[in-house]
Amino acid sequence: GAVVSQHPSRVICKSGTSVKIECRSLDFQATTMFWYRQFPKQSLMLMATSNEGSKATYEQGVEKDKFLINHASLTLSTLTVTSAHPEDSSFYICSATGWRAGNTIYFGEGSWLTVV
Amino acid sequence: ILNVEQSPQSLHVQEGDSTNFTCSFPSSNFYALHWYRWETAKSPEALFVMTLNGDEKKKGRISATLNTKEGYSYLYIKGSQPEDSATYLCAFKARQAGTALIFGKGTTLSVSS
Numbered sequence: 600g601a602v603v604s605q606h607p608s609r610v611i612c613k614s615g616t617s618v619k620i621e622c623r624s625l626d627f628q629a630t631t632m633f634w635y636r637q638f639p640k641q642s643l644m645l646m647a648t649s650n651e652g653s654k655a656t657y658e659q660g661v662e663k664d665k666f667l668i669n670h671a672s673l674t675l676s677t678l679t680v681t682s683a684h685p686e687d688s689s690f691y692i693c694s695a696t697g698w699r700a701g702n703t704i705y706f707g708e709g710s711w712l713t714v715v
Numbered sequence: 716i717l718n719v720e721q722s723p724q725s726l727h728v729q730e731g732d733s734t735n736f737t738c739s740f741p742s743s744n745f746y747a748l749h750w751y752r753w754e755t756a757k758s759p760e761a762l763f764v765m766t767l768n769g770d771e772k773k774k775g776r777i778s779a780t781l782n783t784k785e786g787y788s789y790l791y792i793k794g795s796q797p798e799d800s801a802t803y804l805c806a807f808k809a810r811q812a813g814t815a816l817i818f819g820k821g822t823t824l825s826v827s828s
Contacts (some may be wrong), residue, residue, distance in 0.1 A: 603758065633815045642719070643804070643818040692759075694816075702747060702764040704816060708757060 602626050603695050605707025612683055612714055620678045620710045622693030628673035629695035633704070634666075637690045646691075649676055673697070683714040717741055719807050721819035728795050729827055735791045736822040738805030742786035749816060750779055750790055751804040759804060762790075795826045 635643040649655040649670035667679040692709035720739040751759040768783040806816035
């Protein structure tokens with residue numbers, strides 16, 4: 600069964616609105632969660648790393664005010680795309696690791712965001 | 716800039732064929748190399764986490780080798796089956812604490828029956 604669950608799997612939103620994507624670890628306490636974005640035919644690109652209870656660390660070129668990440672508990676992290684624009688349309692996927700996960704990093708199913 | 720390269724980009728084989736693909740990664744500052752299998756509409760599934768030079772790991776018909784000195788890993792699939800069709804991702808983790816995985820673009824395998 601799924602170890603990390605991501606929701607929604609697909610979302611369409613209007614330009615200028617905000618959309619929230621949730622990432623939940625089901626079987627372990629996720630002390631660290633990672634958010635990736637993937638454009639067509641490209642690699643998964645790391646957007647930010649979040650440690651539970653701390654502010655997320657964003658990769659260069661990722662706007663922290665646009666992509667709000669909250670990791671308030673050991674089982675849930677959220678990514679909010681604020682004031683979404685069509686160029687934000689992409690595939691977003693989270694991953695998580697923690698003490699019980701060892702070296703393994705588990706992924707959610709990913710979320711397709713389309714901004715119209 | 717850390718770069719992880721995978722080749723080939725895609726591969727089409729017949730059922731029963733054995734196949735292999737390559738992952739190249741930085742040879743310095745190495746901590747671990749991860750292999751994932753990613754089927755459409757599913758989560759990437761962890762196959763192997765490799766940490767030691769010379770490591771060889773096996774899971775059923777799938778195996779992987781690691782050479783950290785020259786910065787490459789091979790993934791082998793013996794007797795490919797249609798259910799092996801997926802994208803295979805490798806990801807490099809550097810030694811610094813807290814660094815996330817750096818992914819290659821993946822190799823997409825298609826197995827025909």
